[in-house]
Amino acid sequence: MAIKTFTAGSVLTSADTNTYLTNGMAQYVTSVTVGSAVSSVTVTSAFNTNFDSYKIVYSGGVGSTTLHLTLALGSTATGYYGGLIYNNAASATPAGALDTNTASFTYAGGGNTNQMLLDCDIHNPFLARYTLINAFNLSFTNYGIYNGSLQNTTSYTAFTLAPSAGTITGGTVTCYGYRKA
Numbered sequence: 001m002a003i004k005t006f007t008a009g010s011v012l013t014s015a016d017t018n019t020y021l022t023n024g025m026a027q028y029v030t031s032v033t034v035g036s037a038v039s040s041v042t043v044t045s046a047f048n049t050n051f052d053s054y055k056i057v058y059s060g061g062v063g064s065t066t067l068h069l070t071l072a073l074g075s076t077a078t079g080y081y082g083g084l085i086y087n088n089a090a091s092a093t094p095a096g097a098l099d100t101n102t103a104s105f106t107y108a109g110g111g112n113t114n115q116m117l118l119d120c121d122i123h124n125p126f127l128a129r130y131t132l133i134n135a136f137n138l139s140f141t142n143y144g145i146y147n148g149s150l151q152n153t154t155s156y157t158a159f160t161l162a163p164s165a166g167t168i169t170g171g172t173v174t175c176y177g178y179r180k181a
Helices: 014-022
Strands: 026-033 041-043 053-059 067-073 080-088 094-102 105-111 116-123 131-138 142-150 159-163 172-178
Touching (some): 067 131, 080 105, 080 131, 094 105, 105 159
Parallel strands (some): 105 131
Antiparallel strands (some): 041 159, 053 172, 067 105, 067 159, 080 094, 080 142, 105 116, 116 131, 131 142
């Protein structure tokens, strides 16, 4: 879509407004409400041909304990690689953790009995290319950034979030697609 430039005295029509609202940077794709004390939540029809990159947000829920949120694509249960760089709230010394051929992206998000947070970008999940992830990791004692890759060429439409320990309750998992230029 070409960018329209408005000048002083120009009329902003409803058609122009609707076009700009529809063509915003992130567009809603789907969402799922998380149930009570669940061990995982699957979001189907999350990825499609309309977008190459996505924003996934989970908020409003709680964990039964302090935990990490794992993220798996489709039914793939092997081949995930990644690294988490973080600081512990009690230490100024950085630390790290690795995923090496694991069953999911282990550090996609985190939470505790007060709240949950998953805020990550997923690149190429629908394309027949490696899938990449960039995420904030917050387990409420550790604060960091996680990056990873799933090095296969499978086209995915769904993902599953699961707590590393205990269960999760409530909140909403929402998937947005980043508009292509």
